[in-house]
Amino acid sequence: MSKRQLILEDGTVFTGEGFGSDTTVTGEVVFNTGMTGYQEIISDPSYCGQIVMMTYPLVGNYGINRDDFETVTPFIHGFLVKELCDHPSNFRSDETLSDYLKAHNIPGISGIDTRKLTKIIRKHGTMKAIITDVIDDTEVLADQVRSQPYQTNQVEQTSTVKPYVVPGRGLRIVLVDFGMKHGILRELTKRDCHVTVVPYNYGAANILRLKPDGIMLTNGPGNPKNIPESIEMVAEVTGKIPLFGICLGHQLLALACGADTEKMKFGHRGSNHPVKDLERNKTYMTSQNHSYAVRNDSLNQTDLVLTQRALNDGTVEGIRHKNYPAFSVQYHPESSPGPEDTNHLFDEFLNMIKQSKTTSEVVTHA
Numbered sequence: 001m002s003k004r005q006l007i008l009e010d011g012t013v014f015t016g017e018g019f020g021s022d023t024t025v026t027g028e029v030v031f032n033t034g035m036t037g038y039q040e041i042i043s044d045p046s047y048c049g050q051i052v053m054m055t056y057p058l059v060g061n062y063g064i065n066r067d068d069f070e071t072v073t074p075f076i077h078g079f080l081v082k083e084l085c086d087h088p089s090n091f092r093s094d095e096t097l098s099d100y101l102k103a104h105n106i107p108g109i110s111g112i113d114t115r116k117l118t119k120i121i122r123k124h125g126t127m128k129a130i131i132t133d134v135i136d137d138t139e140v141l142a143d144q145v146r147s148q149p150y151q152t153n154q155v156e157q158t159s160t161v162k163p164y165v166v167p168g169r170g171l172r173i174v175l176v177d178f179g180m181k182h183g184i185l186r187e188l189t190k191r192d193c194h195v196t197v198v199p200y201n202y203g204a205a206n207i208l209r210l211k212p213d214g215i216m217l218t219n220g221p222g223n224p225k226n227i228p229e230s231i232e233m234v235a236e237v238t239g240k241i242p243l244f245g246i247c248l249g250h251q252l253l254a255l256a257c258g259a260d261t262e263k264m265k266f267g268h269r270g271s272n273h274p275v276k277d278l279e280r281n282k283t284y285m286t287s288q289n290h291s292y293a294v295r296n297d298s299l300n301q302t303d304l305v306l307t308q309r310a311l312n313d314g315t316v317e318g319i320r321h322k323n324y325p326a327f328s329v330q331y332h333p334e335s336s337p338g339p340e341d342t343n344h345l346f347d348e349f350l351n352m353i354k355q356s357k358t359t360s361e362v363v364t365h366a
């Protein structure tokens with residue numbers, strides 16, 4: 001293994017051993033506090049353009065298997081760990097983490113002081129960085145990183161290009177794909193839904209022409225304000241078709257209803273984030289991955305109500321429309337990876353569709 005460096009935009013240098021691919025990359029360094037789930041994390045398209053560091057000190061010990069991918073193509077730019085296990089031991093393991101990353105052209109570094117790096121990010125907020133094998137003038141590289149603008153077109157990279165259907169005999173759902181985790185599709189097909197997956201820019205008129213029973217907005221990378229066409233689409237369909245949003249989908253519902261979003265200092269990433277459900281008076285463990293959040297103080301000028309709150313820092317984790325069948329959560333009820341405490345939200349969505357059908361039938365027959 002060769003020496004490899006992570007150079008932060010503030011000039012801090014971490015040196016470790018290279019694994020995966022030996023390409024030079026830049027990206028935003030973020031940390032994930034999950035103890036397991038690295039395969040799902042690496043293949044979650046919402047990390048597009050980011051360099052992910054695991055705070056759990058041993059990674060790679062159960063290898064990479066054929067079952068746990070969240071998408072076929074991973075979009076992360078780099079992967080950082082304290083200790084890499086290159087001899088996985090698990091009956092499902094097909095290959096090592098290093099071989100998988102190499103095949104997808106993603107560089108990794110092991111032997112990083114992940115506690116120190118976490119503390120830096122917690123103090124200064126997420127930072128851009130470069131991963132490189134070239135031991136060069138690090139100040140020049142830090143300058144280069146600083147001058148690089150943040151990407152704004154991630155959803156264009158992660159969304160499907162064309163619509164497609166995953167047939168079923170149940171309710172007809174249009175799933176708007178902003179960089180979908182397969183777990184969301186799996187939850188819908190498990191419940192017999194007929195799913196039409198459409199691109200982020202498919203437009204409200206095209207979606208309504210499909211006559212869906214319900215619309216789901218998926219997770220996805222980047223700032224929700226980067227896709228104004230999707231905010232417009234959500235504003236047009238809200239109130240016409242029952243709607244459920246997850247993560248980026250939740251932020252889009254908020255923006256479409258007149259609320260605001262903001263970038264968090266270092267975000268929430270991990271499988272151990274406690275959330276309070278204010279409607280049920282219950283606390284859930286949730287799986288999370290987000291840099292942006294809906295501003296709590298922006299909700300009172302809208303028809304949205306706060307339904308769930310993060311227990312660590314009080315940020316908005318769930319909203320519901322006062323007058324229309326529409327709700328959303330900031331975390332991942334499909335888990336993968338993480339706890340399945342909030343899986344019932346998919347049933348709640350389908351029940352909401354059935355209820356709104358009965359109500360509209362009563363109105364039509366009246």
Ligand SMILES: NC(=O)CC[C@H](N)C(=O)O
Binds near residue numbers: 046219221248
């Ligand atoms: N997982 C997601 O959908 C993330 C949403 C958004 N990209 C954020 O970082 O906040």
